[in-house]
Amino acid sequence: xxxxxxxxxxxxxxxxxxxxxxxSREVNGKPLIYFDNAATSQTPQVVIDAIVDYYxxxxxxxxxGVHTLSQEAxxxxxxxxxxxxxxFNAKHPHEIIFTSGTTHGINMIASSFTSLINxxxxxxxxxxxxxxxxxxxxxxxxRTGAILEVIPMNTDGELILSEFEELLKKQPKLVAVTHIxxxxxxxxxxKYIIAKSHEVGAAVLIDGAQACPHLKPDVQDLxxxxxxxGAHKICGPTGIxxxxxxxxxxxxxxxxxxxxxxxxxxxxxxTTYAGLPHKFEAGxxxxxxxxxxxxxxxxxxxxxxxxxxxxEQELLVYATKKLLSxxxxxIYGTAKNKTSVISFNVGDIHPYDIGTIxxxxxxxxxxxxxxxxxxxxxxxxxGTVRASFxxxxxxxxxxxxxxxxKRAVAMLS
Amino acid sequence: MTIESIQNEIIDEFSMFDDWMQxxxxxxxxxxxxxxxxxxxxxxxxxxxxxxxxxxxxAEMNDDKLVFTADSxxxxxxxxIAILIRAFSNHHPSEIIDANTNFIDEIGLKEHLSPTRANGxxxxxxxxxxxxxxxxxxxx
Numbered sequence: 001x002x003x004x005x006x007x008x009x010x011x012x013x014x015x016x017x018x019x020x021x022x023x024s025r026e027v028n029g030k031p032l033i034y035f036d037n038a039a040t041s042q043t044p045q046v047v048i049d050a051i052v053d054y055y056x057x058x059x060x061x062x063x064x065g066v067h068t069l070s071q072e073a074x075x076x077x078x079x080x081x082x083x084x085x086x087x088f089n090a091k092h093p094h095e096i097i098f099t100s101g102t103t104h105g106i107n108m109i110a111s112s113f114t115s116l117i118n119x120x121x122x123x124x125x126x127x128x129x130x131x132x133x134x135x136x137x138x139x140x141x142x143r144t145g146a147i148l149e150v151i152p153m154n155t156d157g158e159l160i161l162s163e164f165e166e167l168l169k170k171q172p173k174l175v176a177v178t179h180i181x182x183x184x185x186x187x188x189x190x191k192y193i194i195a196k197s198h199e200v201g202a203a204v205l206i207d208g209a210q211a212c213p214h215l216k217p218d219v220q221d222l223x224x225x226x227x228x229x230g231a232h233k234i235c236g237p238t239g240i241x242x243x244x245x246x247x248x249x250x251x252x253x254x255x256x257x258x259x260x261x262x263x264x265x266x267x268x269x270x271t272t273y274a275g276l277p278h279k280f281e282a283g284x285x286x287x288x289x290x291x292x293x294x295x296x297x298x299x300x301x302x303x304x305x306x307x308x309x310x311x312e313q314e315l316l317v318y319a320t321k322k323l324l325s326x327x328x329x330x331i332y333g334t335a336k337n338k339t340s341v342i343s344f345n346v347g348d349i350h351p352y353d354i355g356t357i358x359x360x361x362x363x364x365x366x367x368x369x370x371x372x373x374x375x376x377x378x379x380x381x382x383g384t385v386r387a388s389f390x391x392x393x394x395x396x397x398x399x400x401x402x403x404x405x406k407r408a409v410a411m412l413s
Numbered sequence: 414m415t416i417e418s419i420q421n422e423i424i425d426e427f428s429m430f431d432d433w434m435q436x437x438x439x440x441x442x443x444x445x446x447x448x449x450x451x452x453x454x455x456x457x458x459x460x461x462x463x464x465x466x467x468x469x470x471x472a473e474m475n476d477d478k479l480v481f482t483a484d485s486x487x488x489x490x491x492x493x494i495a496i497l498i499r500a501f502s503n504h505h506p507s508e509i510i511d512a513n514t515n516f517i518d519e520i521g522l523k524e525h526l527s528p529t530r531a532n533g534x535x536x537x538x539x540x541x542x543x544x545x546x547x548x549x550x551x552x553x
Contacts, residue, residue: 028433350487352466357489360433368465382467382486411438412488 030362038388080294105228105243110136119145157184179211184333185341236296240289357408427520440492509545
């Protein structure tokens with residue numbers, strides 16, 4: 001990539017790319033083009049440095065140590081919690097619970113709701129959910145006898161809101177929907193869904209895994225009861241994420257796991273639990289991950305989410321137009337509001353074949369069902385090729401990708 | 414021909430190509446000559462697990478030889494299974510059980526041997542050998 005340019009002038013793409021050491025490596029003898037950002041984002045040097053710095057200078061267990069290292073580590077970890085609080089505009093730092101990632105956060109709530117859901121009561125999910133936001137609720141239904149209902153989608157990959165309103169008549173106890181579809185990129189009107197769900201007394205959990213790389217959710221403005229995401233899609237490390245929960249909800253829910261950190265007092269007769277957030281954070285956490293998560297948010301905010309969104313939209317429009325010039329290419333997910341994710345197939349070529357050839361040409365895309373088998377069943381396809389762009393990608397990379405795709409199609413037709 | 418001599422023949426054919434693209438094109442070509450599985454055998458039971466694309470394999474004895482037929486919905490995968498079947502099919506189960514699979518490495522498909530690869534080459538080899546073991550047990 002010699003001539004990295006952007007038409008969006010506030011954006012110094014060359015300097016941004018230099019922040020990511022991995023972007024200068026080669027794959028199969030070609031410069032890496034990384035278009036699998038919806039699966040995981042790459043890590044800037046400042047985040048890598050934060051992890052190294054922790055292990056080099058103040059690695060210690062947090063919260064109960066009287067010694068200096070433990071206090072420094074505790075301070076950095078808790079400072080990160082406050083950064084996350086401010087980023088998502090939560091009212092209190094203790095409304096932010098560290099998790100291992102989005103899936104963990106959803107499972108935590110699904111598990112804690114076991115005692116709050118009764119047989120025959122309804123849990124509502126949507127047709128565009130990732131398996132992570134389906135299976136934990138199915139398991140909850142199995143435990144309690146509750147019923148899972150699904151908000152349907154249209155062929156553009158948008159939820160059918162009139163059907164959603166019909167389903168609300170069943171008085172769901174809990175509504176769990178994604179903010180943005182991982183397979184299709186559709187932005188779901190969650191503010192509306194939350195408000196409507198609250199009218200019937202349902203709690204709402206938002207899966208923010210795909211939204212957080214592209215926008216800055218304000219949990220108070222959205223009025224979400226729970227909002228979950230993972231750090232690794234927002235330039236942070238894997239194995240760390242956060243669950244936001246409204247204070248009154250988190251106080252109401254029983255703890256999810258028992259162990260150290262989460263107790264106030266333990267005797268063999270009875271244990272009393274610690275207050276928030278520790279009640280939900282049993283055991284030694286991923287301390288370096290938590291600290292690096294805060295650094296990743298600092299990094300993203302230094303670029304600015306408005307800039308990121310604007311630039312990524314440019315990439316989306318550019319790539320969509322170029323891809324549609326390929327004969328037989330069909331895009332799945334054509335919602336009016338979508339993020340920089342393009343799921344597609346070319347004729348009847350299997351997505352796996354295309355992914356294999358693109359990899360040979362140094363291009364990383366995802367192929368398969370993207371953990372959304374119900375969406376693939378809806379379109380009656382085995383899977384798609386998914387190219388997902390981040391703010392460090394360029395139009396030049398898209399050009400190379402489109403040429404490579406043409407080459408693959410020629411080989412595979 | 415023994416399995417080993419067929420494998421050597423395949424290695425010779427692939428050695429004519431000097432880049433990956435030609436090798437892949439040839440592999441796709443070989444996929445077209447795959448002895449296709451009958452539609453009635455394309456059942457879920459005959460799908461090899463561990464592949465991102467679907468691969469069906471059927472095995473039956475013809476005299477004392479085990480004969481494989483297969484199909485896949487992805488053409489690279491179809492090429493891979495075609496190469497395996499060309500090497501293994503029409504041999505006594507005991508020969509198939511004993512056969513080694515180093516030739517995959519030598520024809521430049523080493524990357525596909527990684528168990529983390531979504532194409533399931535390792536699963537395919539395992540499945541062909543399992544069929545051989547099953548029929549060998551019947552013979553014994």
